[in-house]
Amino acid sequence: MVLTAFVMSLLSGAAAGTSTDLVFFPIDTLKTRLQAKGGFFQNGGYHGIYRGLGSAVVASAPSASLFFVTYDSMKVRVRPHVERVINSSGTRSPHSVDTIVHMIASSMGELAACLVRVPAEVIKQRTQVHSTNSSWQTFRTILKNENQEGIIRNLYRGWSTTIMREIPFTCIQFPLYEFMKKEWALYDNEVGHLKPWKGAICGSIAGGIAAATTTPLDFLKTRLMLNKDSIPIKSLIRNIYKEEGFKIFLVEYIQGQCGLVPAVPSSWVCMRQCILCFNRLRKRKLYCIDSMIKFL
Ligand SMILES: *[C@@H]1O[C@H](CO)[C@@H](O)[C@H](O)[C@H]1NC(C)=O
Numbered sequence: 001m002v003l004t005a006f007v008m009s010l011l012s013g014a015a016a017g018t019s020t021d022l023v024f025f026p027i028d029t030l031k032t033r034l035q036a037k038g039g040f041f042q043n044g045g046y047h048g049i050y051r052g053l054g055s056a057v058v059a060s061a062p063s064a065s066l067f068f069v070t071y072d073s074m075k076v077r078v079r080p081h082v083e084r085v086i087n088s089s090g091t092r093s094p095h096s097v098d099t100i101v102h103m104i105a106s107s108m109g110e111l112a113a114c115l116v117r118v119p120a121e122v123i124k125q126r127t128q129v130h131s132t133n134s135s136w137q138t139f140r141t142i143l144k145n146e147n148q149e150g151i152i153r154n155l156y157r158g159w160s161t162t163i164m165r166e167i168p169f170t171c172i173q174f175p176l177y178e179f180m181k182k183e184w185a186l187y188d189n190e191v192g193h194l195k196p197w198k199g200a201i202c203g204s205i206a207g208g209i210a211a212a213t214t215t216p217l218d219f220l221k222t223r224l225m226l227n228k229d230s231i232p233i234k235s236l237i238r239n240i241y242k243e244e245g246f247k248i249f250l251v252e253y254i255q256g257q258c259g260l261v262p263a264v265p266s267s268w269v270c271m272r273q274c275i276l277c278f279n280r281l282r283k284r285k286l287y288c289i290d291s292m293i294k295f296l
């Protein structure tokens, strides 16, 4: 029975991942084009917004499953160690145990998911800013290893920046999510059985805050992945600063905050960012898994 529930939530996680990737794909394309060098219109504007969809679809379910399987098994394995440390430190708080276990397990889940997600993202983003090539053609171009850096290195371009983004993202999101759920449950007298839709709202807010704080890294990740040759992140920052000025960082940062600042929803960029925050959270399958498990 336990296994059935596991498989069920695994499948629903994968299905949720794939369907949200499909629905939000055009927004993702617009985001990539905004972040790319040269700006939005030079990188394709509104044309061909489904470019690169293939790589997203192929990678979606495996990366969601990898996340979920790792998260689920690590949660069980990490707990005794965390308990021991917390017990010996004298602070007997079951909440902090839960939070720390969540953070460690999901960081490991992210790491595992990145094995699939990073190559798919490299192919996807390059396809999104290319005017004619398909995901498959981009993949074949990478396989040709024209810059002599090696296929693996080219496929895993931006790996460390992606991890630098995913792990803080998770470590901000999870404790916030747990905290908001707890407070809401206390407030509405639903301790232990908070309604799934309320959990979803907590999840979107937590995801939004986490996304906003990690946006600069997302921008750098896109630039790294799109660059023809691999480049150290320091040089990348220096080049961007020299060629595009400090303004570009500011613009990127403000765009990242817009999901949180309802006072400036007038610009479509901000609208995009709001949806993106929501999308990012859904990608993590956080509340999907959470409510599926309750539902099963
Ligand atoms: C830590 O303490 C809790 C209760 O205080 C106990 O249930 C748990 O078994 C302890 N864990 C370890 C690893 O000592």
Ligand SMILES: *[C@@H]1O[C@H](CO)[C@@H](O)[C@H](O)[C@H]1NC(C)=O
Pocket: 130, 133, 137, 138, 140, 141
């Ligand atoms: C686009 O596809 C062509 C033909 O497969 C290939 O020669 C070219 O390098 C590709 N461009 C990119 C940027 O992938």
